[in-house]
Amino acid sequence: MHTPLLHYLDHRIALYVGDLTDHAVDAIVNAANSSLYGGGGVDGAIHRRGGPAILDACRAIRSSLWPDGLPVGQVAITVGGELPARHVIHTVGPIWGRHGGAEARLLADCYRNAIELAASLGLKSIAFPAISTGVYGYPPAEAAVVVSRTLAAVMREQPGITQLRLVFFDARQFDIFVAHQQFSD
Numbered sequence: 001m002h003t004p005l006l007h008y009l010d011h012r013i014a015l016y017v018g019d020l021t022d023h024a025v026d027a028i029v030n031a032a033n034s035s036l037y038g039g040g041g042v043d044g045a046i047h048r049r050g051g052p053a054i055l056d057a058c059r060a061i062r063s064s065l066w067p068d069g070l071p072v073g074q075v076a077i078t079v080g081g082e083l084p085a086r087h088v089i090h091t092v093g094p095i096w097g098r099h100g101g102a103e104a105r106l107l108a109d110c111y112r113n114a115i116e117l118a119a120s121l122g123l124k125s126i127a128f129p130a131i132s133t134g135v136y137g138y139p140p141a142e143a144a145v146v147v148s149r150t151l152a153a154v155m156r157e158q159p160g161i162t163q164l165r166l167v168f169f170d171a172r173q174f175d176i177f178v179a180h181q182q183f184s185d
């Protein structure tokens with residue numbers, strides 16, 4: 001079930017096709033919306049499989065840290081509930097065409113902030129979905145450029161993250177990423 005299809009950056013980054021919620025890592029990242037109250041796509045899958053403990057933790061975050069919602073590019077961590085992953089790092093990706101040209105910077109913020117939060121807590125393994133490339137409409141080829149360049153930089157700064165997984169829902173998304181990634185430029 002968990003066979004990496006490709007590696008980058010000295011095997012610290014591994015690419016998979018499948019369901020993010022299957023991954024037993026220290027943290028999976030949720031492509032949430034700013035309400036943190038759940039939704040469709042990977043967000044729906046995480047809440048369904050993780051159970052009510054995740055939503056309870058999200059409500060606590062809304063009432064304490066982020067009463068107006070989690071801003072785009074920011075992150076918040078909760079328990080993993082019944083998921084195989086120990087934690088969920090929720091982030092809000094940019095909606096394509098809604099940020100006046102700041103979409104790439106905001107998408108990079110999601111990845112950078114999630115990794116930095118994980119590292120600050122001593123977590124070592126983290127798995128990401130392709131943030132914003134579903135309902136939020138970010139073109140997957142353009143996301144591949146931003147994500148790979150961001151990861152190449154951030155992973156150099158964070159040697160404590162020994163395993164970072166990018167999990168694509170289907171083979172087409174995986175192929176587009178591989179064709180457009182710029183890990184080594």
Ligand code: AR6
Nearest residue numbers: 019020031033039040041042043045132133134135136169
């Ligand atoms: N495992 C891995 N990838 C998945 C899974 C899964 N179980 N399910 C979907 N994907 P999306 P966004 C892929 O729409 O674009 C939600 O309603 C999917 O094929 O989940 O950031 C939130 O509440 C796509 O490639 O997230 C927000 O309102 C990628 O995950 C909004 O959608 C992201 O698609 C966020 O939109």
